[in-house]
Amino acid sequence: MARVVNQVRTLRFLAGEMTQAELGEKIGLTRQTIAAIEQGKYSPSLEAAFRIAQVFGKPLEEVFSWEA
Amino acid sequence: MPFKEKIAWISVVTTILVWGGFFGFMLTTGGKLHGAVYFTGFIAAVIVQTILATGAAIVTAALAPADAGAGSDERDRDIARRAYALAYPVLIGLVFCVAGSVHLGFDRIDMAYAIMGAIVIAEIVHYAAQIAGYRRGN
Numbered sequence: 001m002a003r004v005v006n007q008v009r010t011l012r013f014l015a016g017e018m019t020q021a022e023l024g025e026k027i028g029l030t031r032q033t034i035a036a037i038e039q040g041k042y043s044p045s046l047e048a049a050f051r052i053a054q055v056f057g058k059p060l061e062e063v064f065s066w067e068a
Numbered sequence: 069m070p071f072k073e074k075i076a077w078i079s080v081v082t083t084i085l086v087w088g089g090f091f092g093f094m095l096t097t098g099g100k101l102h103g104a105v106y107f108t109g110f111i112a113a114v115i116v117q118t119i120l121a122t123g124a125a126i127v128t129a130a131l132a133p134a135d136a137g138a139g140s141d142e143r144d145r146d147i148a149r150r151a152y153a154l155a156y157p158v159l160i161g162l163v164f165c166v167a168g169s170v171h172l173g174f175d176r177i178d179m180a181y182a183i184m185g186a187i188v189i190a191e192i193v194h195y196a197a198q199i200a201g202y203r204r205g206n
């Protein structure tokens with residue numbers, strides 16, 4: 001089944017093991033929502049996805065991709 | 069577990085216990101007791117649920133103040149919207165059934181309690197849908 005996959009966990013690690021709470025605070029999401037995104041249980045809105053990419057200084061397609 | 073899911077669990081459990089007890093009492097007594105008994109039970113149920121749900125929410129917030137202080141984000145709002153979207157038709161359907169019961173000889177008092185029952189069932193569906201949303205992740 002096609003789904004959105006993401007590199008948020010890896011990018012947090014590369015950003016000095018940024019915590020889920022810290023990332024959530026930067027973009028206005030809760031820690032639990034960041035956890036759900038990382039687990040692939042929740043696909044964020046386009047706005048939230050852009051904000052996450054902006055935090056890590058990456059283009060959107062390097063953070064989120066469509067896995068067919 | 070997200071704070072809002074904990075609140076949903078508290079709400080669903082207290083609603084089932086308190087209102088299940090109240091309506092169970094009504095059914096087992098067959099509505100044969102004096103109306104004041106049921107009205108007192110109704111008021112007591114409202115008070116008991118308020119105390120239980122508020123008390124449990126305060127304890128839960130005290131145990132995880134950071135989570136309790138966080139506002140709703142887009143996922144919380146999505147889950148809440150979907151839960152309402154599920155509970156609202158349930159409420160409307162049950163209220164129509166209650167309205168139709170006028171033809172079965174229900175009196176106004178019976179109908180008032182039946183509408184209260186419909187609200188309670190819709191609330192249980194609402195909280196259960198919220199819990200399912202958080203369990204599923206979205």
